Amino acid sequence: MTKNYQIAVLSGDGIGPEVINETIKVLDAVAQTYVFELQYQQALIGAIAIDQTNEPLPLQTIEACKQADAVLFGAIGDPKYDNDPNAAVRPEQGLLALRKELGLFANVRPVKAYKKLLDKSPLRTEIIQHTDLIIFRELISGIYFGDKKISSDGRVATDTCTYTQEEIENIAHLAFQSAVKRNNKLTLIDKANVLETSRLWRRVVQSLATQYPTVEVDYMFVDNAAMQLILNPKQFDVILTENMFGDIISDEASVIGGSIGLLPSASIGDKTALFEPIHGSYPQAKNKGIANPIASILSGAMMLDHLGEHDAADAIRDAVLHAINQGILTPDLATDTTYTTNAVGDHIANHVRYRTGHRYQDNMTHSKSTII
Ligand SMILES: NC(=O)C1=CN([C@@H]2O[C@H](COP(=O)(O)OP(=O)(O)OC[C@H]3O[C@@H](n4cnc5c(N)ncnc54)[C@H](O)[C@@H]3O)[C@@H](O)[C@H]2O)C=CC1
Ligand SMILES: CC(C)CC(=O)C(=O)O
Numbered sequence: 001m002t003k004n005y006q007i008a009v010l011s012g013d014g015i016g017p018e019v020i021n022e023t024i025k026v027l028d029a030v031a032q033t034y035v036f037e038l039q040y041q042q043a044l045i046g047a048i049a050i051d052q053t054n055e056p057l058p059l060q061t062i063e064a065c066k067q068a069d070a071v072l073f074g075a076i077g078d079p080k081y082d083n084d085p086n087a088a089v090r091p092e093q094g095l096l097a098l099r100k101e102l103g104l105f106a107n108v109r110p111v112k113a114y115k116k117l118l119d120k121s122p123l124r125t126e127i128i129q130h131t132d133l134i135i136f137r138e139l140i141s142g143i144y145f146g147d148k149k150i151s152s153d154g155r156v157a158t159d160t161c162t163y164t165q166e167e168i169e170n171i172a173h174l175a176f177q178s179a180v181k182r183n184n185k186l187t188l189i190d191k192a193n194v195l196e197t198s199r200l201w202r203r204v205v206q207s208l209a210t211q212y213p214t215v216e217v218d219y220m221f222v223d224n225a226a227m228q229l230i231l232n233p234k235q236f237d238v239i240l241t242e243n244m245f246g247d248i249i250s251d252e253a254s255v256i257g258g259s260i261g262l263l264p265s266a267s268i269g270d271k272t273a274l275f276e277p278i279h280g281s282y283p284q285a286k287n288k289g290i291a292n293p294i295a296s297i298l299s300g301a302m303m304l305d306h307l308g309e310h311d312a313a314d315a316i317r318d319a320v321l322h323a324i325n326q327g328i329l330t331p332d333l334a335t336d337t338t339y340t341t342n343a344v345g346d347h348i349a350n351h352v353r354y355r356t357g358h359r360y361q362d363n364m365t366h367s368k369s370t371i372i
């Protein structure tokens with residue numbers, strides 16, 4: 001019997017719908033080729049959800065996610081909220097609440113330098129080439145989720161950072177397991193010289209390390225790590241860190257690959273998982289056809305891995321590599337000719353079909369693709 005997966009699709013705001021369209025195009029191509037079915041249920045989140053329902057995360061969206069085998073997420077955020085610090089309801093609240101509601105405690109962000117794109121990074125080739133690291137970012141605790149306060153006169157604001165031993169253990173185990181499968185090296189990034197929460201992270205990680213004797217563990221303060229990441233990224237294999245540090249250093253790490261538009265992620269919980277590019281809604285690019293869809297498409301590949309469709313996931317990664325090697329790239333990475341979001345998605349979907357000889361007619365010339 002053909003396997004059938006239910007996917008909740010939360011396209012969100014800005015470039016979210018555009019990159020998700022390309023991802024679905026590519027997922028449909030691999031599903032056809034590797035003979036499984038994907039059924040999508042669209043649901044609202046973010047600014048568009050506020051516009052339509054007054055809530056950034058409607059109940060129906062939570063239900064759709066809970067009933068699905070996996071969640072595909074685009075991006076949320078809109079300048080009308082970014083530029084209004086007094087807005088009581090914000091699109092980002094929808095994403096944070098969804099992560100919490102689904103218990104997505106670990107956000108996994110792989111970072112690599114593609115050979116063909118080495119000259120797209122402002123960092124020197126000899127620094128970045130062969131970089132291949134993975135960031136495990138805690139996703140449902142820390143300062144993003146702690147108590148927030150503003151004094152009645154509006155002059156004093158407080159955000160609280162709290163971590164429990166259990167929260168740290170949950171993600172640390174995943175990071176250690178990943179290190180064992182990779183190169184047995186794990187770096188905990190924290191600010192243990194200042195923060196009590198960071199000292200708890202160190203104690204917990206030191207204690208868990210005895211269960212993973214092959215893994216070499218080192219500890220780095222986040223300010224130094226921010227520098228080391230671009231001075232010598234090859235020293236890292238698995239990075240484990242808390243929520244806000246992980247958010248910041250992963251955007252920084254995207255500079256190694258040449259564009260944040262390349263970096264996918266998986267947000268893992270005990271019951272479900274959500275797959276999203278690490279970038280935001282890039283509102284300046286909305287509907288211009290310039291957003292790079294690869295981060296979202298590679299998030300789709302991570303979703304297929306999660307569903308056990310490893311060959312299909314590999315086929316997507318192969319096709320992405322082909323697009324990169326052929327220079328079928330959006331303006332953030334293109335050299336001479338730039339391609340639209342849609343054209344990059346077409347190329348990747350067509351390559352999947354071409355590789356398996358499945359009803360592919362276009363012989364990879366992209367004559368029908370829009371070139372901008
Ligand atoms: N997971 C999410 O949905 C996230 C949402 N946001 C929200 O997104 C909105 C914009 O935030 P920003 O700080 O500007 O971050 P952003 O990630 O949306 O954009 C920052 C810069 O990254 C580049 N970029 C991002 N995505 C790209 C893509 N697919 N292709 C090519 N270049 C790309 C662009 O140069 C852009 O100016 C805000 O409302 C913010 O709250 C920000 C980060 C994550
Ligand atoms: C927009 C925030 C809720 C989060 C963020 O920047 C991220 O998860 O990368």
Ligand SMILES: [Mg+2]
Binds near residue numbers: 247248251278
């Ligand atoms: Mg971020």
